[in-house]
Amino acid sequence: MGKFYNSLLFAAFFLFSQAAFAQLSLSGKITDSNNQPVPGATIKLIETGTAVSTDQNGSFGFADLKAGSYTFSISYIGFETRNVKFNLSSTQNKLNIVLHEQQNALQDVEITGRKEKSYKNTKSFSGTKTETQLKYVPQSISYVTKEVIDDQQAFRAGEIIKNVSGASTFSYYNNDITLRGFRTSTALINGLRTSTEGWSQPILANVERVEVIKGPASALFANTDPGGTVNTVTKKPLDENRKAISFGTGSFNTYRMSADFTGPMNENKTLLYRLNLAYQNAESFRVLQGGEDFMIAPSISFIPDDKTLVNFDLVYSKSKSRLDRGQPIFGATAGTDLFSTPISFAIGKRNDFLNELNLYVTTSFQRKISDKVTFNASYMKFMYDEDLLEHRTSNRYAVDQAGVSIPTLMEMQTIRRQGKNYNDNISLYLVSDFKTGPLEHKLVTGYDYLQNQTPVGNSSYNARGYLNAARTGSINSYDPLKSANYAIVGGRPVPNVPHFDLVNPDYSISEISKYINVSTQTEPAKYYVNGIYVQDQIKWGKWRALLALRQEYYTDILAFKKATEKRVEQSALIPRIGVVYSPLEEVSLYGTYTEGYQPQGATTVGAPEIYGGPFDPLISNMYEVGTKTELFQKRLSVNLAFYRIEQNNTLINAGDGVNPDLLRQIGQQRAKGIEVDINGMALSNLSITANFSYSEAKITKSTIAGEQGSILPNAPKVQGGLWAKYNFLIPELKGIGLGAGANYTGKRNTLSTILTLPEYTVFTGALYYSVDKFKLSANLNNVFNKTHWVGGYDFNRLYPGAPRNFMMSVGYTF
Numbered sequence: 001m002g003k004f005y006n007s008l009l010f011a012a013f014f015l016f017s018q019a020a021f022a023q024l025s026l027s028g029k030i031t032d033s034n035n036q037p038v039p040g041a042t043i044k045l046i047e048t049g050t051a052v053s054t055d056q057n058g059s060f061g062f063a064d065l066k067a068g069s070y071t072f073s074i075s076y077i078g079f080e081t082r083n084v085k086f087n088l089s090s091t092q093n094k095l096n097i098v099l100h101e102q103q104n105a106l107q108d109v110e111i112t113g114r115k116e117k118s119y120k121n122t123k124s125f126s127g128t129k130t131e132t133q134l135k136y137v138p139q140s141i142s143y144v145t146k147e148v149i150d151d152q153q154a155f156r157a158g159e160i161i162k163n164v165s166g167a168s169t170f171s172y173y174n175n176d177i178t179l180r181g182f183r184t185s186t187a188l189i190n191g192l193r194t195s196t197e198g199w200s201q202p203i204l205a206n207v208e209r210v211e212v213i214k215g216p217a218s219a220l221f222a223n224t225d226p227g228g229t230v231n232t233v234t235k236k237p238l239d240e241n242r243k244a245i246s247f248g249t250g251s252f253n254t255y256r257m258s259a260d261f262t263g264p265m266n267e268n269k270t271l272l273y274r275l276n277l278a279y280q281n282a283e284s285f286r287v288l289q290g291g292e293d294f295m296i297a298p299s300i301s302f303i304p305d306d307k308t309l310v311n312f313d314l315v316y317s318k319s320k321s322r323l324d325r326g327q328p329i330f331g332a333t334a335g336t337d338l339f340s341t342p343i344s345f346a347i348g349k350r351n352d353f354l355n356e357l358n359l360y361v362t363t364s365f366q367r368k369i370s371d372k373v374t375f376n377a378s379y380m381k382f383m384y385d386e387d388l389l390e391h392r393t394s395n396r397y398a399v400d401q402a403g404v405s406i407p408t409l410m411e412m413q414t415i416r417r418q419g420k421n422y423n424d425n426i427s428l429y430l431v432s433d434f435k436t437g438p439l440e441h442k443l444v445t446g447y448d449y450l451q452n453q454t455p456v457g458n459s460s461y462n463a464r465g466y467l468n469a470a471r472t473g474s475i476n477s478y479d480p481l482k483s484a485n486y487a488i489v490g491g492r493p494v495p496n497v498p499h500f501d502l503v504n505p506d507y508s509i510s511e512i513s514k515y516i517n518v519s520t521q522t523e524p525a526k527y528y529v530n531g532i533y534v535q536d537q538i539k540w541g542k543w544r545a546l547l548a549l550r551q552e553y554y555t556d557i558l559a560f561k562k563a564t565e566k567r568v569e570q571s572a573l574i575p576r577i578g579v580v581y582s583p584l585e586e587v588s589l590y591g592t593y594t595e596g597y598q599p600q601g602a603t604t605v606g607a608p609e610i611y612g613g614p615f616d617p618l619i620s621n622m623y624e625v626g627t628k629t630e631l632f633q634k635r636l637s638v639n640l641a642f643y644r645i646e647q648n649n650t651l652i653n654a655g656d657g658v659n660p661d662l663l664r665q666i667g668q669q670r671a672k673g674i675e676v677d678i679n680g681m682a683l684s685n686l687s688i689t690a691n692f693s694y695s696e697a698k699i700t701k702s703t704i705a706g707e708q709g710s711i712l713p714n715a716p717k718v719q720g721g722l723w724a725k726y727n728f729l730i731p732e733l734k735g736i737g738l739g740a741g742a743n744y745t746g747k748r749n750t751l752s753t754i755l756t757l758p759e760y761t762v763f764t765g766a767l768y769y770s771v772d773k774f775k776l777s778a779n780l781n782n783v784f785n786k787t788h789w790v791g792g793y794d795f796n797r798l799y800p801g802a803p804r805n806f807m808m809s810v811g812y813t814f
Contacts, residue, residue: 026088027061028095030054030074038099039684040635041076042117046083049773049814055729056684074099081240119148119687120637120680125191126211126231128537128546129220129444130431135628138546138578138590140214140641142167142677146235148689149204151725151739151766153248153779153807155256155280156201157210157232162721162743164212165675165691166228169790170714171799172324174198175230176791180214180645181671181697181715182227189232190313190362192380193222193450195423199386200319200356205258205278206297208235214675215622215645216596219548219576222450222529223598226620226647227671234313237272237301238262248777248809252290254282256809274299284324285802287346288507291321291354307368317358322348323390325797330397330502331407332795334754343787343800347410347500349391351509357385374431382423389416391497391510394464395796398499400492403480409499413465414512419458419522424451440539450529456561458522463515466493474516527556535576542583546592548576554599554617570617572597586630596620600651611663620647636680636688644672646700668701669712685727692720714791716746716759725766739766739779745790752794760788762801775811780804 030038037058044051045062047070054060067089075081079099086095116122127137134141142164154160161167161177170176175187175196187194204210211231217224241263248256262274276297283290295317302310329341360382367375391414398409429446465476467487474496478486487494496515500506533550551573558566578592598618608614626641650667673695681687697715702708711717723741728734741764748757763783769776785804792798 023064024067024088024090024093025061025063026065026086026093026095027059028097030058030060030076030097030099032079033098033100036633038076038079038633040681041074041079041099044073044075046071046073054684072097116145117147118635118680119145119689120635121145121209124211125233126188126213126217126220129191129429129446129535130442130537132537134637135582135588135630136544136580138544138580138592139594139624140626140639140643140675140677142212142214142639142675142691143209143679144689145209145679146207147687148723149207151687151768151777152723152741152764153766153777153809154204155278157204157207157230158201160204160210163689163691163723165677166214166673166693166695166719167212168714168716168719168745168748169799171326171791171793171797172201174201177230178712178714179212179225179227180643180673180693181695181712182225182645182647182669183712183714184225184227184229186217186221186224186229187232188221188229189360189380189382190234190364190378191221191231192362192378192425192427193423194360194380194425195382195384195421195452197384197386197421198356198358199323199354200293200321202232202358203278203280203293203295203317205260205295206234206276206315208233214641215624215643216594216620218552218572218574218596219533219535219550219594222448222531222552223554223617224596225598226596226622226645226669234297234315235260235262235274235276235299236311237274237299239264239269239272242813244811244813246809246811248807250807251805252283252285254280254807256280256282256807270303272301272303285805286324286327286344286800287505288322288348288350288352289324289346291319293317293319309364309366311362311364313360313362315358315360319354319356321354321356322352323354323388323392325390325392326792327798327800328393329795329798330410332755336795338758338789338798339787343803345505347391347393347412347505348507349510350507351511352390353388354390355387357383359383359385372433376427376429376431378425378427380423380425382425384421384423386420387418389512390414391500393500393796398492398495399478399480401480401483401488403478406492406499408503409501411495412497412500414463414497414515414517416461416512416517417459417522419460420455422453422455425449438540442537444533444535444537446533448529448531448533450531452527454522454525456524458524459519460522461512461517461519463496463512463517465496467496467516472516474518524560525557526560527554529554542581544580544582546576546578546580550574550576552597556599570599572617572619586634588628589626590628591625592622593624594622596622600649610659610661613663615651615663615665616649618647618649620645622646632680632682635684636678636682639675639677641675642673643675644670646670650701667699669697670700671695671697671712671715673697685729687725688723690720690722694718711749713751714748714757716748718744718746720744723764725768727768735770737766737768737770739768740764745788748791750792750794755792755795757789757792757798760786760801762786762788773813775813777807777809777811779807781806 030041039056041054043060052060069087072084074097121143123131144160144163166180168178185196187196213229216226217229243261245259257279259277265271265273278295280293297315299313362380364378394411394413396411397405398411426449432443434441465474466478478493530553535548538545554570556568574595576594580588580590582588600615622645624643629638647669649665651663675693678690697712721743725739727737744761746759764781766779782804788801790801
């Protein structure tokens with residue numbers, strides 16, 4: 001009998017052990033407070049780090065789990081993140097969770113980061129100075145989120161402009177783009193003005209999103225361009241741990257690495273950090289171009305209590321490259337075939353270099369004075385350092401002794417330049433929430449100070465022209481009537497810098513010390529801006545209004561730090577009015593009127609005896625109406641805008657027979673058009689970003705014959721783009737995703753009246769595979785190898801787009 005009971009006990013123990021160690025499956029469903037499924041929600045198993053997403057029905061599942069206690073983190077855009085403990089057993093294997101919409105208080109200054117993981121962005125600071133849902137901002141704001149940047153494997157800001165309606169490239173240079181037909185150079189970082197002195201485009205590794213505020217934004221951000229303003233929002237610390245590294249390689253001998261770490265630094269999450277790193281070494285499809293880039297960007301947020309928020313950012317970004325002056329087609333006339341010169345062709349020497357350093361520090365502070373009043377302060381110090389050597393043309397052919405052009409040789413010059421530029425930006429404002437009867441107010445009153453300074457000590461060292469007869473100096477240009485003043489050999493004047501042979505290019509090292517150089521000190525310069533403003537966001541039922549007024553004082557200092565120092569002052573009063581009506585929670589209709597300004601050049605304004613005047617600043621205004629709609633349970637946004645922008649007070653030559661420099665203020669440009677932006681998820685596994693614009697940007701007033709009515713440079717009438725990413729849900733293709741896109745840009749005028757850039761369509765594709773914590777990405781750009789030009793000045797400065805190229809990367813999250 002004892003043996004029987006022992007056998008029975010053994011059998012029971014065996015069965016219990018098998019049950020305890022059996023592999024179980026868990027399934028469940030995620031719904032919202034209205035019992036509707038939430039597709040695309042992320043369920044993360046904390047103990048293993050494994051994460052899955054819900055399907056179209058909100059369902060999810062985990063396989064191969066052992067019985068026991070687990071913790072799950074469930075998150076989705078617009079909903080509060082939930083952490084749930086669950087005891088899994090053979091009889092308890094269903095987990096259903098209800099997510100509640102996020103009701104968190106909006107920030108007045110961005111201290112903590114965006115948790116959304118979508119092509120759609122819900123809120124922004126750039127439209128109103130405070131965190132506001134985009135659908136309630138009475139102005140079009142386009143954007144590109146870090147998720148789009150990651151899926152397209154973009155490294156520089158210029159690579160993502162194609163995702164913004166009404167935006168096109170003017171050149172390869174920093175922030176040199178066209179917005180709604182107007183060339184723009186205004187750049188913001190987290191809503192603070194930054195220097196645009198540099199050449200290289202910014203690196204995107206530390207970027208949360210790039211926002212484009214359409215139309216004049218002077219009511220909030222001082223003097224801005226009429227077409228729009230680019231605001232780069234950097235990644236901020238999160239109160240949850242996220243870590244990711246990525247390694248990539250691709251065409252043009254590209255090697256790339258990036259890392260992004262964030263999370264709390266203490267147990268109560270009052271101290272948060274974020275660290276972004278990036279490195280790239282790459283060549284180019286263009287001769288002697290490419291370079292090396294490195295960036296480190298730490299960010300710290302301190303939240304000691306529920307009334308105080310502090311953030312500190314530092315960005316160190318260094319670039320080693322060569323200055324690309326564009327593709328030249330020399331000797332071109334109207335009708336010259338752009339394909340006659342390879343897009344890879346460039347002029348320069350092997351020892352040319354462009355070393356740039358961008359270094360900036362930002363501190364932001366928010367303090368709740370009371371439940372209804374908040375004080376906000378931000379300060380950014382930005383430094384740009386340039387070290388340049390370039391061999392470039394003098395934009396003309398070499399000549400013989402008689403002054404006849406030699407079309408196979410280009411006259412050259414060298415530029416050796418070193419210098420720094422400093423930019424300071426202070427922003428102080430109070431946000432007050434109060435009611436007057438049925439009206440709810442959010443009142444912003446503030447002061448801005450902006451200062452830009454070129455210090456003493458910047459210098460250039462240049463060689464150009466032709467040697468004089470004694471070979472002791474140079475003369476900038478050749479005059480055949482005075483050929484005796486020049487050194488002549490073989491029937492040609494001797495160049496100071498050897499000519500560049502267009503037929504047999506020579507890119508070998510050239511030592512500039514053997515030329516006759518002239519060293520010149522760059523004149524120190526300074527300007528500063530003082531601005532005070534008031535803005536009231538008023539809510540009444542389904543109606544919202546925005547009323548704003550800014551007084552701007554712009555001071556430019558001529559002959560800075562000299563005995564003849566002179567201050568040239570300009571000012572402007574800038575209004576902004578907007579109305580939003582929301583008949584449904586998902587739909588907003590809006591209209592706005594706003595103005596902008598740009599000061600005239602200080603040299604012009606400060607010398608009325610030469611140029612005439614006094615002259616008013618460039619004044620712009622915009623009327624815009626549109627709709628902002630959220631579809632598919634607010635996963636997809638569709639924005640439609642109609643606009644009319646006008647810029648007045650453009651200075652043009654007066655045509656005075658006595659004073660050829662005399663100017664008069666009469667010029668005017670006007671742009672009107674329609675734009676569409678679509679961002680988000682059409683399905684839980686289909687992400688989309690799309691844009692379309694039709695615009696006519698013309699010169700409407702001019703005294704130059706034939707200019708009135710002409711289209712502004714690099715302002716296509718029609719352009720559009722589409723990018724979509726699809727993730728397979730069926731088990732057989734689990735983890736596989738496909739990406740595809742196309743971009744169209746219409747014909748464009750240039751700065752040359754005889755050159756029109758042709759239209760083009762470029763296609764892109766991508767393949768993704770995710771397994772466990774790894775993500776493999778392969779992107780193919782310009783699939784059909786279309787030769788095209790993204791921008792250009794004239795036949796001597798064309799900016800071709802890249803031919804077919806690929807990029808592959810492997811990423812790991814932990």
